[in-house]
Amino acid sequence: MAIAIRSLQAGKKFSKTLKQMMLYGARDMAAAVIDGGRVPSTNLRLGEFWAVKDVSFELKQGGSLGIIGANGSGKTTLLRMLNGIFMPDDGQIETRGRVGGLIHVGAGFHPMLSGRENIYINGAILGMSMKMIRQKFDAIAAFADLGDFLDAPVKQYSSGMYVRLGFAIAVHSEADILLLDEVLAVGDRDFQLKCYQKLNELRRNGATIVFVSHNEYSIREMTEHCLYLCKGSPAFFGPSEEAISCYLKDVYTQRAAIMSAERPSVGASKAFIRGLCFRDAAGAVVESVDSGSPLTIDVEMEFKGPLDHAIVGVNFYNEEGLVYGANSSYEKVILPSFAPGRATVRISLPRFDLPSRNYRVSVSLAQGMDTDFLDVHHMAYSFVVARAKDARGVVKFPTQWSVIRT
Amino acid sequence: MRINVYEPNKVFKLGLNVWPVMVSELWEARELVVRLFIRNLSARHKQSLLGIAWSFIVPFVAIGTFVLLKRAGILAIGDTNVPYPLFALLGLTLWQFFAGGISLGCNALIEAGDMIAKVKFPREVLVLASLAQAFFELLIKLGLIAAVCVYYGFLPPWTAVLAIMALVPLVFLTTALALLLSLANAVFRDVAQVVMFVTTFWMFLTPVLYPPSGKSAWLFALNPMTIFIQVPRDLFLYGKTADPLGFMAASLGAFILFLCAWRVFYLVETKIPERL
Known part of the structure; x- marks a missing residue:
């Protein structure tokens, strides 16, 4: 041509x-x-x-x-x-x-x-x-x-x-x-x-x-x-x-850089987030899963003293804004008291049905109220939802097919 | 298949072959000139109460003022052999084509700034469409001139036909200046102001509303516009002109100036969009 x-x-x-x-x-x-x-x-x-x-x-x-x-x-x-x-x-x-x-x-x-x-x-x-x-x-x-x-x-x-x-x-x-x-x-x-x-x-x-x-x-x-x-x-x-x-990676990195400037300083806080990782069905650490497959999110934290009423949130963003957030407060999950030292909060999703594309992920730790942040990693992580096999479009739902004779 | 190659200073690499390219590009854009002319014309008269009547009112008032000043003895205007209003109207019609043409042409590029920045087309069509507007005004005023001739019972000699031919050099001169000034105005907006100012005073120094007689004949001889106004008018009114050879030389000059201006415009037009 x-x-x-x-x-x-x-x-x-x-x-x-x-x-x-x-x-x-x-x-x-x-x-x-x-x-x-x-x-x-x-x-x-x-x-x-x-x-x-x-x-x-x-x-x-x-x-x-x-x-x-x-x-x-x-x-x-x-x-x-x-x-x-x-x-x-x-x-x-x-x-x-x-x-x-x-x-x-x-x-x-x-x-x-x-x-x-x-x-x-x-x-x-x-x-x-x-x-x-x-x-x-x-x-x-x-x-x-x-x-x-x-x-x-x-x-x-x-x-x-x-x-x-x-x-x-x-x-x-x-x-x-x-x-x-x-x-x-x-x-x-x-x-x-x-x-x-x-x-x-x-x-x-x-x-x-x-x-x-x-x-x-x-x-x-x-x-x-x-x-x-x-x-x-x-x-x-x-x-x-x-x-x-x-x-998008560049966009999010830049945005994260701006946001992290506004982050509360780690030393002053009673607790901080050490990191975040994603696991697939087999438990392996991954950066991507297919749309519709199981996903596990591990949030690793460190506490300087005992902490009650902790709230953990993980948010998924595309460039238009928040798409999905897993949040213990919204979901009425009361996390147990944490002792000094390290702990991991595990969020398991049997089906992760976000449309296939790139997301930036934020993780936050708060106490008592949603907005009383102890630590925030704003858009610090990226995660890719890939197109499911045999999917037509960006999502795939479990379907049942039948024929009704009239 | 049309192949466009854009690279720095491409126009210079063409050398003398640029002329056929210039002519063919302009020829391809001829319909656009007509469209833009019609657009400007209909847009101008759309929200105007008097519309085309303005073409009559302006010369009417200007000449009326001069007739008054002449009658009051404030201005001593030499003998014109023909009714003064007819003489003045001819002069003013020609001058207004020239002055109107360059001032409209001068603004043509900046007024279309948005279009130039966003669409590719030969930029000279904008200037030409403005000149077409000035020419259209001239044609309307020819109707007014005919009416004045009837009023005074003045029958122009057969050489009046030549007067139309004698307009051609004025058209070339006006086009040349409009092309050059539009470029200058694209960079320095002061140019439009200067043009307005200069054409107003230049008119008084040119035998437009009075015959070129008296002590300052040397001044008129130095003024290049004298000959372009005087010759068509003389041919129309008297059937002859004093200096046909001088006019031919001036016409040739106007034509050469037009070619140069067009060439300059073509060389520079690619640099206009980024300067608007």
């Missing part, structure tokens, strides 16, 4: 302040006119930084690539470079085919004009000919599904309607390469599903897709390979699943 996008050591410089931006801008423009052909300097000038650096990858025609990374890691800049909006300051980017950028849907929409008028304008901006827009007009209007609002000025649109119209135009522009930047975050679930279906359809017809998103599920759903950018440089490039793990 032919290569659709090839990026070779591509890099882009930005200035930190507006003043430097203006100054360098004027200088670069003047240099472009007077001193053309000069090989550009890949050195950084004062106040400049690499927004994107050393990005290399190849994407086959019909393939799909996800770009993930924290805010400000250069995802959108890279997407704009692939689109040819930003010229690389270093390296080379090659694209084969018509590129349709959805860096921002509805760019060029005029708020005073109706949706109908804006379809023509936006279509023209995306490189569609008048004839092509006329042919596709009904399909676009049907996809956007705006009803009477099609003839209302765009400024009266909700943000969701705006995205729907913009997306509808873009997916009908017959681009060979689609660049999508978090465009679906606004639309409602129904529309998102419709979009994913449409994108899959386009891919089956040979379109290549590059996809920037913070949504782990849509990245998994839409892409086979992912590029994880960290401060403009590629930190990982490979199968989406691994790239996401790599990214």
Whole structure:
């Protein structure tokens, strides 16, 4: 299969302040006119930084690539470079085919004009000919599904309607390469599903897709390979699943570092947590179990003196927040008094049914009240729930099948 | 299959082959120019009570003021041989195309900042769409000129047709300046202010609302705009012009300036998105 996008050591410089931006801008423009052909300097000038650096990858025609990374890691800049909006300051980017950028849907929409008028304008901006827009007009209007609002000025649109119209135009522009930047975050679930279906359809017809998103599920759903950018440089490039793990691991580590700064100091406390470990059905220490299989969690603690009314909690987080917490107080379990020395609290779960993905795990020890913490290891541990064998989807439940004849 | 290769300073590596690329890219984007022009036009008149009537009101008031000042004896405007309002209207129409064109063009890039940062298309279409708007205003005013001709019973000589040809150099000059100023304005926003300021005073120093006579003829000779305004107007009103060779030279100059400006714009446009 032919290569659709090839990026070779591509890099882009930005200035930190507006003043430097203006100054360098004027200088670069003047240099472009007077001193053309000069090989550009890949050195950084004062106040400049690499927004994107050393990005290399190849994407086959019909393939799909996800770009993930924290805010400000250069995802959108890279997407704009692939689109040819930003010229690389270093390296080379090659694209084969018509590129349709959805860096921002509805760019060029005029708020005073109706949706109908804006379809023509936006279509023209995306490189569609008048004839092509006329042919596709009904399909676009049907996809956007705006009803009477099609003839209302765009400024009266909700943000969701705006995205729907913009997306509808873009997916009908017959681009060979689609660049999508978090465009679906606004639309409602129904529309998102419709979009994913449409994108899959386009891919089956040979379109290549590059996809920037913070949504782990849509990245998994839409892409086979992912590029994880960290401060403009590629930190990982490979199968989406691994790239996401790599990214989340970094996110959680950073968050844990911030949280641990707020931790009560160990020496001052009457008791502290020594550690946490996970065991599978056989009792072996593991870092991963299949969704739906048994799990044992051991919380090891050390007490400096005798302790009553201890409360132990173990919380599982994904990046959206708390997913599951085992907590002795919530579950009305009264733990026995602890004598000075070490002790382990064991939590056994006959079936651990969390959806398959990566989790960060917190463990806390409190006394009397839920919030009177003696020690907290916030998101200090990671745990992977793997996809159960023969599972369709991210969880697997025990089922019984029967046939009722009527 | 379209293959795009982006690398630092790619445009320079093309050398002279850049011209066919420039022309073909612009040709491909011709529909976009039309669309953007229609967009600007309909958006402008959408929430306006008087709409297109504004194109008539402004010259009407400006010329009315000058007629008043002339009658009151405050301004001594030389003899024009034709009704003064017709003379002034022609001058003002041409000037407003020039001044309006460069000030609209000058703002074209920054007003579309969002679009430039997010969509790839030849940036010159924005400037050209603005110029199309200025040209559209000029066409509307031709209607006004026709009405004034009828009112005064003035029949233009057949050479009035040549006057339309003589507009072409003015169009090239305006386009050239609009392209260059839009780039400058993208980096330094002061440029738009300067353009407003300069065009206002420049008009008074150019024989727009008065004939170029009197002691300061040397001043008009130095002013490059004199010839671009005067020649089309002379051809329309009198059927002849004093300095056809000078006009041809100036026209050639305007055309060369246009080519240079376009080339500069093409070289620099890739650097615009990151500077907006």
